[in-house]
Amino acid sequence: MVTNLDFLTQFTKGDKAKMKKYIEMYLDTSKQKMEVMKNALQNKEYETLKVAAHTMKSQARYMGITSVEADIVSVEHSCNEQNNLDQLPTLVEKVNSVLSQSITELSEKINSL
Amino acid sequence: MAQQDRIIFLVDDDNMQLQMIKDYLDERFEMKLYQYSTGEEALANIHLNPEIVILDYHLMSINKSAENGIEILKKMKEACPTAQVIMLSGQDKISVAVECMKNGAYDYVVKSESAFMRIENIFNNIGEHMKTMHQLKIYKLGFRILIGVILSIVVFSVFAVKMGWAKSYLGGFD
Numbered sequence: 001m002v003t004n005l006d007f008l009t010q011f012t013k014g015d016k017a018k019m020k021k022y023i024e025m026y027l028d029t030s031k032q033k034m035e036v037m038k039n040a041l042q043n044k045e046y047e048t049l050k051v052a053a054h055t056m057k058s059q060a061r062y063m064g065i066t067s068v069e070a071d072i073v074s075v076e077h078s079c080n081e082q083n084n085l086d087q088l089p090t091l092v093e094k095v096n097s098v099l100s101q102s103i104t105e106l107s108e109k110i111n112s113l
Numbered sequence: 114m115a116q117q118d119r120i121i122f123l124v125d126d127d128n129m130q131l132q133m134i135k136d137y138l139d140e141r142f143e144m145k146l147y148q149y150s151t152g153e154e155a156l157a158n159i160h161l162n163p164e165i166v167i168l169d170y171h172l173m174s175i176n177k178s179a180e181n182g183i184e185i186l187k188k189m190k191e192a193c194p195t196a197q198v199i200m201l202s203g204q205d206k207i208s209v210a211v212e213c214m215k216n217g218a219y220d221y222v223v224k225s226e227s228a229f230m231r232i233e234n235i236f237n238n239i240g241e242h243m244k245t246m247h248q249l250k251i252y253k254l255g256f257r258i259l260i261g262v263i264l265s266i267v268v269f270s271v272f273a274v275k276m277g278w279a280k281s282y283l284g285g286f287d
Contacts, residue, residue, distance in 0.1 A: 007226045011133070018136065025129040054171060058203045058224035059129055 002101045004064025005109065011062075016113045023106050023113075026059050030103055034096050037075075041092050049092070050079035056099065063106065068098040119144040120162060124155045124185070125169040125201065130224065134167060137229045142236060152185030159192045165239055167232065168218075170202035170209065183216060190217040197239050199232060 005019070012018040033052045040049035053075040060068050071094050078084045078091070121144050125131045131148055138146065147163070149155040152172050166189060170182040186198055197219040202209055210221040219239065222231045 011137075011226075011229070022129060022133065025132065029127075029129060051171070051173060054203050055127055058127065061225055062129070062133070 001105060002065050002067055002098050003105045003109075004066070007062060007064055020110055020113050022062070023110050026063055027103060027106060027110075029059055030056060030099050034099050037092050037096065041088060046079040046082065046085070049088070050076050053079070053095065056095070060099070060102070063102060065098060065102050068095055068102075071095050071098075119164050121146045122149065122155050122158070122161075122163040122166040122168075122196075123147070124149045124152055124166065124172070124182075126150045126172050126179070127169070130169075130201075134229065134232065138232070138236070141233060151179045152182065152189075153180060156185065156188055156192065159189065159196075162193060163196050164243070165219075165236065166196050166198045168198055168200055170200055170204070170213070183212060186213065186216050186218060197242075199235055201228070 008019055008022060012022070033056050036052040037049055040046070040052065053072045057069065057072045057076070060072070071091050074084075075088065075091050075095060078088055119142065121138070121142075123131060123134055123146060125134070128150075131150070135146060135148060138144070147155075147158065147161065149158070150172075152168065155166065155168075168182050168186060168189070172179045172182050172185065182200060182202075186200065189196060189198060198217065200210075200213040200218045200221045201224055202213075202221065203224045205223045213221045220231075220235050222228050222235070
């Protein structure tokens with residue numbers, strides 16, 4: 001499991017409708033941003049890549065996806081400083097793999113709410 | 114200012130963040146909350162005179178030509194100096210926080226699980242600050258009235274003395 005909904009449960013006081021609303025928002029954004037990150041990496045659009053990664057950082061925190069934060073920060077840092085750019089494909093792949101896993105887990109969760 | 118008169122601007126291009134802050138504040142404060150996804154939209158409505166503005170530092174994730182939070186902060190403080198601006202950012206960087214505070218931000222909050230509670234505390238602090246400022250205004254007004262009354266008494270007394278002197282002077286001729 002890469003997700004942990006402890007915070008969201010506490011934040012919504014267990015309100016299932018609210019949990020569902022936030023999870024749906026996360027699913028929409030993460031699917032979209034994963035695509036943006038992939039394309040931006042291919043086209044070497046590092047500013048776009050940085051902004052997409054930045055958006056995912058806070059959203060992932062709220063879904064308890066702690067394992068991805070360090071890699072997202074590295075992506076942001078590399079894009080910003082324009083260094084270690086050769087490591088970006090590996091980092092983006094790692095980030096997208098965790099986000100994919102989170103989408104699977106949360107899609108299942110949403111059905112059980 | 115009555116609680117229901119509080120006007121709050123929430124400026125963030127991250128829809129989920131926007132919704133979470135809105136829901137959290139709605140449950141705790143009576144206020145009129147306006148949401149904007151760009152700083153330009155918020156600035157266009159600055160005549161509403163917001164008491165508090167929660168402003169994202171990065172406002173370019175949807176609209177790349179949108180101005181950054183720090184530029185919006187400067188323009189906002191110029192257009193509405195009384196607005197207390199809370200800057201929100203995904204970056205836990207002291208240099209970013211310092212930059213925000215230098216440009217007139219009331220506080221700086223990092224987007225994290227504890228951000229909501231931090232914002233709630235800042236709201237309460239601003240409420241207390243506004244109350245103190247309001248009381249100070251009343252004290253200042255009271256002090257001015259008191260000085261005015263004292264001055265009037267002094268002027269009246271001098272005048273009365275002079276009148277008395279004039280009366281006895283005139284009386285002396287009678």
